[in-house]
Amino acid sequence: MSVVTVQLGQCGNQVGQQLLHSLLCDAQEGQRKELCTASRERFFHQDTHGELVARAVLIDMEPKVINQSISRAARSGMWRYGETSHFSQKQGSGNNWANGFCVHGPAHREVVEELVRREVERCDRLSGLLAMMSVAGGTGSGVGTYVTQCLRDVYPKSFILNHLTWPYGTGEVIVQNYNSVLTLAHLYQLSDAILVHENDTVHQICSQLLNIKHISFADVNSVIAHQLGSVLQPALTADSQGAYSRNPLGELVSALCCHPEFKLLSVSSIPQVPLASMAYSSFSWPSLLKHLRQMLISNTKMEEGIDWQVRPLAAAERSRNLTAGSFNTSLANVLILRGKDVYSTETAGFEDPALYSSWLSPQEAFSVWKSPVPFNKYEKSATLVSNSQALLRPLDSMVGGAWNMFASRAYIHQYTKFGISEEDFLDSFSSLEQVISSYKELR
Amino acid sequence: MEEGVVNEILQGPLREMFDSTQLLTDVSGSGNNWAVGHMTYGSAYREQIVDKLRKAAEHCDCLQCFFLIHSMGGGTGSGLGTKVLSLLEEEFPEVCRIVTSIYPSAEDDVVTSPYNSILAMRELTEHADCVLPVENQSLVDIVKKIKHMSHSGKPGTVIRRESAIISGQGGLIGAEKPFDAMNNIVANLLLNITSSARFEGSLNMDLNEIAMNLVPFPGLHYLVPSLTPLYTLADVSVPSRRLDQMFSDAFSKEHQLIRADPKHSLYLACALMVRGNVQVSDLRRNIERLKPSLPFVSWNQEGWKTGLCSVPPVGHSHSLLALANNTCVKTTFMELRERFTKLYRKKAHLHHYLHVEGMEQSHFSEALSSLSSLIEEYQQLDATKGRLMPDAPRLRIAR
Numbered sequence: 001m002s003v004v005t006v007q008l009g010q011c012g013n014q015v016g017q018q019l020l021h022s023l024l025c026d027a028q029e030g031q032r033k034e035l036c037t038a039s040r041e042r043f044f045h046q047d048t049h050g051e052l053v054a055r056a057v058l059i060d061m062e063p064k065v066i067n068q069s070i071s072r073a074a075r076s077g078m079w080r081y082g083e084t085s086h087f088s089q090k091q092g093s094g095n096n097w098a099n100g101f102c103v104h105g106p107a108h109r110e111v112v113e114e115l116v117r118r119e120v121e122r123c124d125r126l127s128g129l130l131a132m133m134s135v136a137g138g139t140g141s142g143v144g145t146y147v148t149q150c151l152r153d154v155y156p157k158s159f160i161l162n163h164l165t166w167p168y169g170t171g172e173v174i175v176q177n178y179n180s181v182l183t184l185a186h187l188y189q190l191s192d193a194i195l196v197h198e199n200d201t202v203h204q205i206c207s208q209l210l211n212i213k214h215i216s217f218a219d220v221n222s223v224i225a226h227q228l229g230s231v232l233q234p235a236l237t238a239d240s241q242g243a244y245s246r247n248p249l250g251e252l253v254s255a256l257c258c259h260p261e262f263k264l265l266s267v268s269s270i271p272q273v274p275l276a277s278m279a280y281s282s283f284s285w286p287s288l289l290k291h292l293r294q295m296l297i298s299n300t301k302m303e304e305g306i307d308w309q310v311r312p313l314a315a316a317e318r319s320r321n322l323t324a325g326s327f328n329t330s331l332a333n334v335l336i337l338r339g340k341d342v343y344s345t346e347t348a349g350f351e352d353p354a355l356y357s358s359w360l361s362p363q364e365a366f367s368v369w370k371s372p373v374p375f376n377k378y379e380k381s382a383t384l385v386s387n388s389q390a391l392l393r394p395l396d397s398m399v400g401g402a403w404n405m406f407a408s409r410a411y412i413h414q415y416t417k418f419g420i421s422e423e424d425f426l427d428s429f430s431s432l433e434q435v436i437s438s439y440k441e442l443r
Numbered sequence: 444m445e446e447g448v449v450n451e452i453l454q455g456p457l458r459e460m461f462d463s464t465q466l467l468t469d470v471s472g473s474g475n476n477w478a479v480g481h482m483t484y485g486s487a488y489r490e491q492i493v494d495k496l497r498k499a500a501e502h503c504d505c506l507q508c509f510f511l512i513h514s515m516g517g518g519t520g521s522g523l524g525t526k527v528l529s530l531l532e533e534e535f536p537e538v539c540r541i542v543t544s545i546y547p548s549a550e551d552d553v554v555t556s557p558y559n560s561i562l563a564m565r566e567l568t569e570h571a572d573c574v575l576p577v578e579n580q581s582l583v584d585i586v587k588k589i590k591h592m593s594h595s596g597k598p599g600t601v602i603r604r605e606s607a608i609i610s611g612q613g614g615l616i617g618a619e620k621p622f623d624a625m626n627n628i629v630a631n632l633l634l635n636i637t638s639s640a641r642f643e644g645s646l647n648m649d650l651n652e653i654a655m656n657l658v659p660f661p662g663l664h665y666l667v668p669s670l671t672p673l674y675t676l677a678d679v680s681v682p683s684r685r686l687d688q689m690f691s692d693a694f695s696k697e698h699q700l701i702r703a704d705p706k707h708s709l710y711l712a713c714a715l716m717v718r719g720n721v722q723v724s725d726l727r728r729n730i731e732r733l734k735p736s737l738p739f740v741s742w743n744q745e746g747w748k749t750g751l752c753s754v755p756p757v758g759h760s761h762s763l764l765a766l767a768n769n770t771c772v773k774t775t776f777m778e779l780r781e782r783f784t785k786l787y788r789k790k791a792h793l794h795h796y797l798h799v800e801g802m803e804q805s806h807f808s809e810a811l812s813s814l815s816s817l818i819e820e821y822q823q824l825d826a827t828k829g830r831l832m833p834d835a836p837r838l839r840i841a842r
Contacts, residue, residue, distance in 0.1 A: 010647060064643045090505035094651030095748075138652075170730060171747035172646065174656040174712050207724070215724035217645040217751075400834065401745065407835035408742045410659035429838055437840040 001127035001246040002042055003232070004119045005056040008147060009093075009140025010065045011165050012132040013058050014217065017069040018225035019132070020044075020054050022376060023233055024079055032373045038234040038244040044079060045122050052079040055123065057115045058086035059147065061093045061104055061139045085119065087111050093138030097179040098418035100142015101186075105150075113150055120155070128159030128192075128249030130232075136167035136176035141183040145190075152190045159249040162191045163228060166198045166394060175411050177402035182420070184395075185428035188263060188435065192253045195231075195265045196391055197224045201301040208304050209272040226376055227269040230383040235336055235369035245369070255367045256332045256387045258360065261438045266390040268295055269383040270303045283380045285337075285345045292335075292382050293349045299328040299390050312354035329442045330356050330388035336369045339380035343370065357442050392439045399432050444484055444519045445472035465495050473518025477559040478799035478806075480522020481566075486801070492527060493534055500535065507640075508539040508650045510633070511571075515563050516547035516556030525566035532570045539651050541636075542571045543629060546701065546775065548580035549782070555792050557782040562806065564776070565813040572654045573664040575632065576772065578701040582625035588697065589624075589673055631756065632668050632700065635764035638718050638752045645723070648716055648750025656748040657712045657768045662817055663824075666714075666766040669699040672759065686721065686761065690729035693765040694737065701775055708771035709828040710739045714748040719761025721751065740824060741832035770828075773821035780814055787811075 007016035020043055027039035044052040054073070058066045058081060066088050074080045087108065093100040120126055131148050133140030144162075151160055164183075167176045187194055202223045206215045210223070234244035237251055245251055257263050270292055273281050291303055298310035310327055333355075337345055351362040375381050405411065406425060416422070446468045453461065467488060473480040500506050509531050513520035531540055544567065547556040567574050639648045658664045671692040672685070692698050693715070694706060717726060726749055739746050756762050786792065787807065796802050 014645075062647070062649065064647065068643060091507040092647075092649040092651060094649065094655045096651075096655050138655075168727065169745065170727070170734070171745045172749055173652075174743065174746050174748045203724070203727070213724075214722045216722040220723070400837065403837055404835055405742045410742055411655075413661050414655050414658070430840075433838045433840050 001125045001248075002045075002055055002123035003127050003249060004116065004123065004129050005043070005054070006116060006129060006131045006147065006151070007056060007058045007069070008131060008133040008144035009060055009137055011134030011137070012140050012144065013060055013065045013069045015163075015165065015221045015224050015228075016056060016058070016132045017072055018218075018221045019228050019232075020056065020079065021073065021076060022222075022225045022229045024052065026229065026233060026376050028078070029377075034244065035234055035371065035373045042127070042232075042234060042248070053082050054079060054085075055119050056081060056085060057112070057119055059088070059112060059115075059139075059143065061089045061091065061100070061143065063088040063090065082119075085115060087115060093142055095136075095138045095173050095175060095179070096414060096418065097138060097142040097145075097182045098415040098420040100138045100144070101146045101182070102142075102419040104139070105143050105146025109146075109150055112147055113154060116151065117154070125246070126155075126158055127247055128161060129155065130161050130163060130249070131191075132163045134165040134167065135180040135183045136173045137179065141179040145183050145186045148187060148190045159192050159253055160190070161193050161195060161249050161252070162187055163195045163197070165224065166196055166398070168199045168203070169394075169397065172199075175405075175414070177398050177405065178411065178415070178425075180398050181402045181428050181432060182425070184435075185431040188431060191263065192249075193257045193265055194263050195228070195267060195385070197227065197267065198301075198394055200394075205272050205302045209302060210274050212274075223272070226272075227267050227383065230269050230338065230375050230381060231267060231336060231385055233338075233371070233375055235338070235371040237369045238367060244371075251367075251369075252334060252385065255334050256385065258332065261435065262331050262387055262442075264387065264391045264395070264435075264439070266301075266386050266388065267383065268292065268301060268386070269381065270295075271378060271381065272303065275377070278377060283378075285341065285380060285382075288380060288382045289345065289347060289349060292384055296330065296333070296350075296384060296386060296388070296390075297328055297355065299388075299393075301390070312352065328389050330365065330386055331442060332356070332360065332365045332367075332387045334367045334369060334385045336371075336383040336385070337381075338371045338383075339374040339378065340372075341380075342372050345370075389439050389442055392436065395432070395439075396436055399429065399436065403429060444469040444480065444523065446470060465499060467491060467495065473522060474795075475516075475553050475555055475559065476518045476795055476799070477522040477555075477562045478796040478802040480518040480520075480524070481526045481562070482522075482799055482801040484519070484523050485526035488523075489526075489530070493530055496531070496534060506535070506538050508541055509535070511540060511542040512629075512633075513542070514545040514547070515560040516545075516551055516553050517559060520545075521559040521563040525563045525570070528566055528570045539654055540570065540572045541650065541654070542567060542574045543633065544574055544576050545629070546576050546578045546779070548578060548583070549778070551579075555786070555795070557779060557786055558792070558796065558807075560779055561783045561814055562810045564779070564817075565810040568662050568664075568813055568817055571664060573658055573666055575666055575668050575766070576701050576775065577629055577632070577668065578775070579625065581700050581702050582628050584697070584702075585628060585673060585700075586624045628670065628700070632670060632764065634756060635670065635716055635718065635762065636766075638754065638756075639716065639750050642752050642754040644750070644752035644754075646749060646751040648714070648748070648752075652748070652750075653714060653766065657714055657766060659711055659743070659768070660820070663711065663768065663820060665768070665772045667699060667701055667703060667705055667769050667772060669693050669765045669767070671698050671763050673698065686725060687729060687732070689761065689763050690715075690733060693763050694733060701772070703769070703771035703775055705767050705769040705771045706737060708738075708769050708773075709825050710737055710743075710746065711768040711770070711824065712743055712746040712748065713737075713739075713768070714750070714766040716750045716752070716764040716766075717761065718752045718763075719755030719759065720753075721761050723751065726751065738828055741827060741830075770821045770825045773818045773825070776814060776818050776821075780811070780818070783811065
């Protein structure tokens, strides 16, 4: 079953291209026929000459990035984008969510729907749609939200997963908090699950784990592509009965998003080591799993500076302790293990009821996916996709920053001139305060 | 409104680039009189101007923005220029209008430049999306600094001639004319602003994003530009702390194109457009480094807009353009207002203006009060500086 990727804006197009590339490179490595076939089927189709063409649609309001992504893909010699699978304009969205959502989105609705429809029809069976975008700018956020709305209308029964890149805390774009708030509030009603990467976290992985001295966006995007790839590359799940799962998005959504108020998913992937050190590193499953579990509990986003003091609270303690402290409560988790000896791994640590809220039994809250094939040159790797309080703090600070700005009505005239009113802002703020409150109360 | 300058351009090396049907000249000039430019020529040539604008707009697949370049002190640039600005707003309301205005220095040879400037300021405040004020005096200072550096003969300070921001290298100029050096600085400003639209980069910053991010309230759209580096040193043995130095320089008074002191006033927002082989980590490191010394308004503590363009300007390995929306512009405006009041109090030269048809005394008083309210708005924001503003109480959810 296939996934159609919709790349929106500069970030979506840059990351999307790297994601597809790393998925294919990994699939075609070595002797892994079954995985290779499954992966290729999922993300690519073959044209009449046998070339691999991505099941992807590229959308942007200015042409430079799309052109770059298309030529990068073509230069790889391994795959390319469809010749007509892209749509761009010339003037950009000016970092303005309202411009993207109210003006560009509707203006180009038909063209975009047509492009997606063509890709969807080429799939034997559609597993779902993956929309990739950033929340800070104007196109990814504004047009991306509008496109997600259209997709939801046109494909009401399909799974829609939005991958969002959250910006650095200290400004890439001054109005990024406004754009993020508007995007998240709307997507919450439209998307089945929202998978988030934060630039700050990925940047730290680049500097502290990968030892990159001069970090570029290409480096950041490469880490995001690796982590996202480790989630989306085919794996064996409990439901897939010995074959590679044919319903990755559906299984992800049903494992993690059992309640419409809880849709924010974070991703942690270990190990992350520089390529040069790979030959000298050895990994053991018990060690990897222990670290990943503690990263989850202490809400550490990478395998460094983990706080081993944080412990899950016993059930009796939890009801008394109103502030959750530094312990990160999960609603649900999916653990994805890839590599050598994956069948002999011991994952009971993740089934501890103390990790989870009381709504689901740990068996319902926790799922494991496995693949005996190593991913992206890591002999063993473990990825955790988590619906937990991990994103609470960045979300809260995003909403707080936007609210402060809104209190002085700064920049609001830029949005109202395109059709977004102060009411709309207030609605978005209320929705997100609701989400924040729900996650805070999780226990 | 006189033929000399346009004719010179048409005989110069760039003559092929200009469409002769898109030129508009008259013979007698505006006599350094804003009213003549704005009212007399404004109404006489209105149709022709709109016509030519439409023609130019029709050639565009997608019109994103208008650049208006003029001076404030004279008659044509100031008067007719601002008339054109309001025509642009009328005819193309959705297209962004970015204005580069050359403000007169205190020792300006045009006596009536304060009148012209204030009358034009009102138009800019009302009709422009954003204004990049440039002061002649700052340009003079920068030129002096470069000339001083290149002649000082100190070891390690030999400048690569073609890399100086005044050199116009990469351009086609032959013999140097007066003001050439200064004009080249402004040309470089415009090159840097448009670089992301012309070249690729890992974080593009388009022209409409500038207005969006740097203008929090409609009238407050005056952005202080500063450019670095002014030149590159020819001596390669000079150690290169140059990259971080470049960021520090952008916030020093000597690199600013108006004479103001942003570091001691309040930043409302700041944009950094970096060109060349600079990565996002360098950008972040320098922002972290400089942030503590730069006072930002309470609701925009993280008020940075950044852009990365891969292609550096000719002769440099990297460059930085900083555009700051800062309350320090109010000092510039206050000085301008003072020069205006000196003349206006005595009604000096006023009759030249009032004789022009359509011009009334109220224009003067309205322009003055428009400027005063602008200054007042900046003052009010300034007053919040240093005050610890509590976070606005958040919405509470009933449970």
